[in-house]
Amino acid sequence: MRKTRFLAIIFTFVMLTTTLVFAADTIKVGVPLAETGAYAGSGDNYWKGIDMAINEINKGGGLLGKQLEVVRFDSQEFAPEVVMQGANYLCGKMKVTSVHAGWAGWGQDIRAYGKYDAPFFCDDGAMPAVEVYKSDPEKYYNTYFITDTGGDQANSMFNMLTALPYEYPNKKIVIINTDDAWGMEVGDTLSKQFTKIGWKVAKRETVPYGTNEWGPILTKIRRINPAIIHIEIPSSQEVITFFRQFIKQPTNSILSYGWSITPLEVLTTLGKDADGIVGEMPAGMPAPKAPNAKAQAWVDQYMSIYKHPVPAGSWIAYTSVMAWADAVKAVGDEYDFKAVNKHLKEAGYDGLQGKMKFGKNNTLHAQPAAPIVHYQVQDGKLVALFTDPPLKPYGEYKFQVPRWIKK
Template sequence: MIRKRTVSTAGLGVGLLTALAGLAAFVPIQASADDPIQVGAPIPLTGPLASDGEVMRQGIRLAVQDLNEQGGLLGRELEITEYDIGDLTPDKLQSAASNLIERRNVDVLINGYGAMGPDIPAFCPYDQPYIHNAATPNVTDMMERMNCSNIFMATDLGGAFGRIAFDQMLEMGHDFDNNRIVILHGPYDWELDKAEGIAFSAREAGWDVAMTEEVSYGTSEWGGILSRIRGHDPALVVIELLDPDAVWRFVSQLRDDPPANALVYTGYTGSMPAFGEFASGGDADGVLGMTLSAHDPDSQEGQAFMESWREAYGEDPPYSIAAQIYDHVMIWANAVEEVGDVRDFDAINRTIHESEYEGLTGSFAFNEYRYVYAGSDLPPYLLQIQDSEVRMLMRNAEQLRDAVGSSWLD
């Protein structure tokens, strides 16, 4: 039987209250003890995040394949039920909850990120564990107000990653021409939170944050913004926008008439497969990006993961979210094995919260707010395009290779 908790909506915005409304009255599929365990995957398979959504799909499939090859979970096979959440709007997230939980009766929800807000009122009313990556102060506050005990963010807050990323850029060995930075960011909480983290660390380091501006998804012409950027003559240009096509257009147009000696940092978008495909065409060497955490290609576990990914998909795993979402599945599977009952959601949620899991990307220990801290135990990576490929530059504070200047620098 589907159990749905009553949650407090006091203090939530109109948009999120709308997302709570209209729960469809589906008749759920009733599973027997012999039926496959159902892994629900609400992931973006269309829209600007589709290339990363495909990586999420591949990572979940590989984890489920590995579990099934080991005899399944509690002696039962696992199956995946996907739902396309597209551009991450509240209605898409609520529809995902209705379809995956109310109709399909899945046992867990796994994704990389689910709109950084609207996913909380969509999935919080249920008991099934929901593991994702999009932690922001707004999300953690909402979870506390709604008393969400089933939601886990397997990453740190966006602002923490912003502060770490700026510190990494200062330590990567590049001689910046001046101490001026320009920051562009998208409208999502994650983008704003990370941009604010970068700005905070920049000011702490004595830099001048010369310009901050919100930009839109789907932007194709950047002339006016680039003109204002050039007027500030920055040494570092930051764009935090989870839209690979728009960010690549920005980089391409900036490259045609760049600020003198400016490096460009593209945030998490720089790790997405679609952005890497653009970069492979050349003339983007030196552009920086990041990923929240990734497999270590020098470790035995990382090499085994890379080999499994190559066998399954014929290419290396992207740095964006491949290993992270594999870990998400395994965090849940480990808790299920410990509890011994895939439908004892309360016990599974307690076990995830109270246990520490050693995964491909690092160590996961969820704090009281149900997210994890980035650092030496779960290291973020600074990336850079070198020789037309996305390469790891720094692992937390550890330098992995020498930085290069942008291909358009004097």
């Protein structure tokens, strides 16, 4: 009994103190990601890119002669107090020199990390987060949004859908989106844009995460027989079940999955069955052939490590680590946050696809060096049809009319 009590005390002591111990010759990098809960899948995609960048820097001799040390924190499902705790732990306690978060919340993250000065890279992708930034840009000067917001991405989706080399049989669209800020933002924008050009939004359905029984909605869709069905649910299970139930009795519709095409599980589960579906990836890497040799080498390396194509978030998370490292190198002091932030904002970063720069509201708006990439699934793989901006066809890849559309 005494032995057990002694061991329990030792365990508690170790748990409480291990995080306090750190070596002085490393540079700490904070990585708060969803490691558990509903968003763990996307958290893993960001982590792969971040890990790749950290390993690359460390293998190349480190940064300012020091090795990078990752300090992780599980943001779970982004409850405000958990996000706040993450910021206090990483920036306040562990004194990290930068924070690479991927999707980190819908604004509570901006507040939490805005208390500190270490550069904070996030992929919140929704207006509420930008609104928080806009409420006090001076205070939140260390925030960097690494992709466009849902509205901007939806505008790009609209441009792509109307630019497809395909004659729509009618002017009816059905939009299905999740009931969160992201889904609503995309759904509202698409609805507005299509109405503006004379299309009819024949059905707008807002569904919660976890919707896997699509029978009633599909019955209505079959009655409408729309030219486009757009689905914006950033979770794989729902979009997989939708396709499985849709394909049993398909309509003559282009299936547009928006961001929903990019979760890794969608293509690994559906494989060639998904051929024909279109979708997009913000700050994406065009595939299967990358735009240049440097980018291709990165894609090859990624695939050799993780044995799967590059999902959403991986490349831009990798790039944000490299951009921060570049700024630290230029400044010469990882803790000179003011100078590092100034460099990040003013000098930009020469990435794998070209020179990129953070724009209005510290957002990495779609640009040639970090484009929105529009894909179609062909032969079970994501094939880039267009990059935006400007919206232009990518490489020699051609749109294929989905097999379920009867001529």
